[in-house]
Every structure is written in C-alpha cells, then in structure tokens.
Amino acid sequence: MxxxxxxxxxxxxxxxxxxxxxxxxxxxxxxxxxxxxxxxxxxxxxxxxxxxxxxxxxxxxxxxxxxxxxxxxxxxxxxxxxxxxxxxxxxxxxxxxxxxxxxxxxxxxxxEELDYRHIPSRIIAKDPSAYFHSFTINKGSRDGISRDMPVIAYQQGFQGVVGKILETGPFTSRVLPLISANCYVSSRLQNSRFEGLVQGGGGIHHPIIMRYVVKAAREEIQFGDLVETSGLDSIYPPDIFIGRVRSIGSKEWEPDLELSIEPIIDFSRLEYVVVLDIQSPTSGETSK
Incomplete structure (x- = not known):
C-alpha cells in the first residue's frame, strides 16, 4: 500500500x-x-x-x-x-x-414654536458618575446665557424640562439637571391640576419625586398622568412636561402625597438642549 x-x-x-x-x-x-x-x-x-x-x-x-x-x-x-x-x-x-x-x-x-428667545446648545461634557450632578453645554455668557435660565429638550415629540443653568463661562455653561437632588421645580398634574414640588432623585437611575400634593388628590391621580411645570417659581415657564406618574405613596401621619415620577426626558441619550430666556418673550427669535 x-x-x-x-x-x-x-x-x-x-x-x-x-x-x-x-x-x-x-x-x-x-x-x-x-x-x-x-x-x-x-x-x-x-x-x-x-x-x-x-x-x-x-x-x-x-x-x-x-x-x-x-x-x-x-x-x-x-x-x-x-x-x-x-x-x-x-x-x-x-x-x-x-x-x-x-x-x-x-x-x-x-x-420655532417657542414664545421666548432661545439658544440651541450641544452637550459637550457630562458627569461620568451615575449621580449625574451636572453637564456642560457649548454656549456661554457671550451667547446671552446667564445663571438660572431654564433648559429644555425635545424627545419623541415631547418638550421636557432638562434643568437650569448653574454657572456660565464666556463660551460654555454648566447645567444642573432635573434628576439632581439639588434641583427643585414647581409643578402640577396636567389633568387634575393639583400642584406640588418636584425634586430630583439624585441620579440617572432614580425616579424624581413630586412632594406636597394634597391627599385629596389621590382618587383623581392615575398611573401615567403627565406632570408639567406650573410657572410659579419664576424660573421655568408653565406647561413644560416634567414626567409621568409611576407610583403614589403616602403615610398616615403625613398630610401630603408623594408621587414617583419618571422623567419625560431620557438623560442617558441626551445630546442637544435649548436654553430659554423667559425675560425676552420674542417669538421666533433664536440665538445661533
């Protein structure tokens, strides 16, 4: 072989x-x-x-x-x-x-539908931690931005609260996001019109909390109800969406309800924001 x-x-x-x-x-x-x-x-x-x-x-x-x-x-x-x-x-x-x-x-x-002068901006830096204390945008005082101006964004057809200007430099600004525990927004339920105060949950994975809602509102609040700004804090204009109700909590010895809110804006994929100058209500004017 x-x-x-x-x-x-x-x-x-x-x-x-x-x-x-x-x-x-x-x-x-x-x-x-x-x-x-x-x-x-x-x-x-x-x-x-x-x-x-x-x-x-x-x-x-x-x-x-x-x-x-x-x-x-x-x-x-x-x-x-x-x-x-x-x-x-x-x-x-x-x-x-x-x-x-x-x-x-x-x-x-x-x-183009906004009733205030607005400055579209791009996020150029974020807090790398899950607490998300702040982020930086590419517009500053030279673009007309000043401290405490409200910041909003658009996602999936909704106009939602992002936060407010924390501090500014000539060319950049730092934003305090809605999800920060140091952020407070006067708010109300869109359908029932009950008012309260929204506070950030302290991180990107934590829900925001709506406090000081009277207990009488419990029967009128539904899962998924929209929460929006009330315009009573002189920072945020009214009728901007904040989030949706995810749970309702209360304690017998407390006079108020505590609502868990899911933000309307997904901060994990946020890229562009709009800074509002509510002191200049000129419709259609945009700072580029």
Missing amino acids: NENGFLFKRRRGLTLLAALFLSLVILVVDTKSFSINPAQFGYSVLSTFQIGFAGVKNFFRETANSITELKMLKSEYEALREKMEDYQLIQRDLVNLRSENERLRTLLELT
Missing part, C-alpha cells in the same frame, strides 16, 4: 524519466543494423542533459514569476481591503451625519 502510494505520488517524475530514456534509445540505436554509433550516443546523452537542464531552468523561472505575481496580488488585495475599510468608515460617518442633521432639523422646527 505504501509502495504503491510512493509510486503514485512520483508518477510524473517517473514518466518524464521513462520518456527521456526512450528518446535516448531511439536516437542512439540504428534501426537497420541495430549498431550503436558512439558519436551519436555522446551527442544524444549531451542533448538529454541539455533538455533536462532547460526544463529545470524553466521550472525555477516560472516558480520565481509565480512568487512575484503572488506578491503583487497580495499587495493589490491589501490595498483593496484598506480602501474597503475607508469606504465603510465614510459610509458610517455619512449615516451618523444624516442622523445628526435630522435631529437638528427636528430641533429647529420645534423651537
């Missing part, structure tokens, strides 16, 4: 040797007298070696050419792969740019 395999693997070489040997015999044997011519025999042997040498030479030349061609093909493949990666990056950037343009277009359309 092994012997047959050995011969099978080398069948081409053995066939070549047999052909060369047969050619040699035909050349050196006189077919008429069956006599061997020494000169012809020497020439035939030399020719056989020349043919073999030429074959070996051609083999190595073709091998070298094949190696060179493979290197060229590999270089072309690498170049094409790099171009493909560049095209994929360009396509990804194009998709991201289109998405950003769509968000900005939506923001522009919605802000």
Whole structure:
C-alpha cells in the first residue's frame, strides 16, 4: 500500500524519466543494423542533459514569476481591503451625519414654536458618575446665557424640562439637571391640576419625586398622568412636561402625597438642549 502510494505520488517524475530514456534509445540505436554509433550516443546523452537542464531552468523561472505575481496580488488585495475599510468608515460617518442633521432639523422646527428667545446648545461634557450632578453645554455668557435660565429638550415629540443653568463661562455653561437632588421645580398634574414640588432623585437611575400634593388628590391621580411645570417659581415657564406618574405613596401621619415620577426626558441619550430666556418673550427669535 505504501509502495504503491510512493509510486503514485512520483508518477510524473517517473514518466518524464521513462520518456527521456526512450528518446535516448531511439536516437542512439540504428534501426537497420541495430549498431550503436558512439558519436551519436555522446551527442544524444549531451542533448538529454541539455533538455533536462532547460526544463529545470524553466521550472525555477516560472516558480520565481509565480512568487512575484503572488506578491503583487497580495499587495493589490491589501490595498483593496484598506480602501474597503475607508469606504465603510465614510459610509458610517455619512449615516451618523444624516442622523445628526435630522435631529437638528427636528430641533429647529420645534423651537420655532417657542414664545421666548432661545439658544440651541450641544452637550459637550457630562458627569461620568451615575449621580449625574451636572453637564456642560457649548454656549456661554457671550451667547446671552446667564445663571438660572431654564433648559429644555425635545424627545419623541415631547418638550421636557432638562434643568437650569448653574454657572456660565464666556463660551460654555454648566447645567444642573432635573434628576439632581439639588434641583427643585414647581409643578402640577396636567389633568387634575393639583400642584406640588418636584425634586430630583439624585441620579440617572432614580425616579424624581413630586412632594406636597394634597391627599385629596389621590382618587383623581392615575398611573401615567403627565406632570408639567406650573410657572410659579419664576424660573421655568408653565406647561413644560416634567414626567409621568409611576407610583403614589403616602403615610398616615403625613398630610401630603408623594408621587414617583419618571422623567419625560431620557438623560442617558441626551445630546442637544435649548436654553430659554423667559425675560425676552420674542417669538421666533433664536440665538445661533
């Protein structure tokens, strides 16, 4: 079995040797007298070696050419792969740019309905902790922003409270978000009109709390009711959404209800905000 395999693997070489040997015999044997011519025999042997040498030479030349061609093909493949990666990056950037343009277009359309001078801004830095104490926007005092100005945003067709300006620099401002435990907003339930005070829960994963809602309101409050600004704190204009009721709590010895509110704005994916100047109620005017 092994012997047959050995011969099978080398069948081409053995066939070549047999052909060369047969050619040699035909050349050196006189077919008429069956006599061997020494000169012809020497020439035939030399020719056989020349043919073999030429074959070996051609083999190595073709091998070298094949190696060179493979290197060229590999270089072309690498170049094409790099171009493909560049095209994929360009396509990804194009998709991201289109998405950003769509968000900005939506923001522009919605802000045109505002009754106050407004300054669209982009978030450029966030508190990395889950407590989310503040974030920074790319507009500052040179753009007309000052401390305590309200900040809103648009998500899924809703205009919602984001927070207020905590401090300003010439080109940037820091925002105190609604979800911070240090943020308070005068609020009311949209349907029943009962009022209260919303306080941040202290982090992005904590619900905000609406306090000081009279117990008489319990029968009129439903899960999912919208909570909005009341406009009684001189910072936030009225009728801006804050969130939805998720639970109602009360204690026997306390005179008020405590509502757990889910913010209307998802702060984990907030990118653009709008700063309002409620002291300048000029409809349609936007600071760019």
